[in-house]
Amino acid sequence: MTRLRTAIPGPKSLELQARRKDAVAAGVGSTLPVYIDSADDGLLIDVDGNQLVDLGSGIAVTNVGNPAPAVAEAVHAQIDRFSHTCFMITPYEGYLEVCEELNALTPGSHPKKSVLFNSGAEAVENAVKIARHVTGRQAVVVFDHGYHGRTNLTMALTAKNMPYKHRFGPFAPEVYRVPASYPLHDGLTGAEAARKAIAAIEKQVGGDNTAAVVIEPIQGEGGFIAPAEGFLPAIAEWCRERGVLFVADEIQTGFCRTGSWFASDHEGVVPDLITTAKGIAGGLPLAAVTGRAEIMDAVHVGGLGGTYGGNPVACAAALGAIRTMRERDLNAQARRIEETVVSRLKAVAEKTDIIAEIRGRGAMLAIEFTERTPDVAARVAKACHDQGVVVLTCGTYGNVIRLLPPLVIPDDLLAEGLDVLEGALLA
Ligand SMILES: *Cc1c(COP(=O)(O)O)cnc(C)c1O
Helix, strand or coil, rough: CCCCCCCCCHHHHHHHHHHHHCCCCCCCCCCCCEEEEECCCCEEEEECCCEEEEEEEHHHHHCCCCCCCCHHHHHHHHHHHHCCCCCCCCCHHHHHHHHHHHHCCCCCCCCCEEEEEEEEHHHHHHHHHHHHHHHCCCCEEECCCCCCCCCCHHHCCCCCCCCCCCCCCCCCCCCCEEEECCHHHCCCHHHHHHHHHHHHHHCCCHHHHHHEEECCEEEEECEECCCCHHHHHHHHHHHHHHHHEEEEEECCCCCCCCCCHHHHHHCCCCEEEEEEEEEHHHCCEEEEEEHHHHHCCCCCCCEEEECCCCHHHHHHHHHHHHHHHHCCCCHHHHHHHHHHHHHHHHHHHHHCCCEEEEEEEEEEEEEEECCCCCHHHHHHHHHHHHEEECCCCCCCCEEEECCCCCCCCHHHHHHHHHHHHHHHHHH
């Protein structure tokens, strides 16, 4: 492809990679050690002048572009005024505006309030803090294949051992894992899968002991698994009956990624609490917990917060990002990407028997391979990387390729990326 000037990684990237080995802890990996110099909507330009087609958005972060003009402008304007005060010391308006947007955009028309943090894991931890405080119960229920972060509590909530949990224990107590809905493998309807999960909770934990069920409406790192229709509403209904808080972890699915503002919207599920991060601020670190006003207000003053949570520059970026989502109708854009990608990949799937399923929603799409080992996914990903297309893998078995293009990716660039992926799948 003419976008590449050197082999991938090029000589300058290799030089930086050698320097990195002396400076950066080995425990931080990089999918593709190509060092980036600049970016454009859907393109990453590396230090050797290679242009890579970005089908990963830095893990569903740069949904609005990289950077979106409205984000860059807002960040410049804010950093020139002030960079930080700490909202817990002397507050500022941007934090309020982000909370107002979140309260309006998240599912449900009931009164809501929000609190801001720095990372997804921090938001999930705080959702659990709030749920335990308000219910006076301790148990937290999560699902097979779930991913919620890398801090101690969120490692406990996360299903997969390697690489997230291996030798990092002991983990936080009072976390219980139950079966999820995985239509390709369990063959269950949503109602059947929910009955199985609920029976496990009632038998092994007890509804009365459960503070919260924490669930990704479409599982991300676990394999881009969309539950069978009816699964989420049935779990939410059981939570309501048993006084358990339904916490939707929309950190990867949020902000237009699945073709609606939040993936919960798809089946009209209204969570008690919702965690957001990744796509919220066009690349700046920001996260939030949003929920029913009476729940969010139950915690004593000073019980929630942090030095940087809701940093003014990150808040300005979020407001620019949300404005871009509205102005460019990125929900419609995500649905268009789904049509393009799914029809192409389904045609490819007919020509090969390595593919078990093409699935996903909006611009959160995946290919699961028949083989339950990482080998095929790794081979396909590497072939794409060698040709300058950034794709990511995921899945409990590592046998899934996931596509998370920026929602503003130009059609011709998406087509170019898919040409390469198709070639790799059929090779
Ligand atoms: C990425 C992710 C997290 C963790 O977010 P960080 O910002 O990396 O801490 C939590 N939950 C889900 C669903 C995620 O995709």
